[in-house]
Amino acid sequence: MSDNSPIILAYSGGLDTSFCVPWLKETYNRPVVTMCINTGGLDDAAAQSLQDRAMALGAQEHVLIEARQIFFDRVLKYLIAGNVRRGNLYPLCVGAERGIQATLLAEVASERGSTTVAHGCTAAGNDQVRFEVALRTINPNLQVLAPVRDEAFQRETQIKYLQDNDYP
Secondary structure, three states: OOOOOOEEEEOOOOHHHHHHHHHHHHHHOOOEEEEEEEOOOOOHHHHHHHHHHHHHOOOOEEEEEEOHHHHHHHHHHHHHHOOOEEOOOEEOOHHHHHHHHHHHHHHHHHHOOOOEEEOOOOOOOOHHHHHHHHHHHHOOOOEEEOHHHHOOOOHHHHHHHHHHOOOO
């Protein structure tokens, strides 16, 4: 029996995740639901732009989760109270938000009966580790796809693919 559940893609609207929408859809022959988790810094215009782009790329649906309060309650207030800083200068919160994003991604996948989630992280940073460790801890039954990393797609290849197929 084949899996026709949607692939839930952590979506930022950048090149890597934009490339992932049609590539995942075509490669796995499954619908793709893009998901953006707003942990801060996303206004209404930017949110609408992300949705428009996701739909133009072939997403079945775009989900925006408002998570600023969740992020503050579960993570930020503790970092602030502890005066946790990187290099004794910058508040250490960017990496911390990946855990919240992974948690919500796994929850939506479960709610929709999806067996698969995906992200556009490359092998260049720690975001891939943060996402995947959190996802595997929260729901070890989820298949986690990382096509940009696993297929070693170069930026030029991604741009050409999108252009050749008339995607934004």
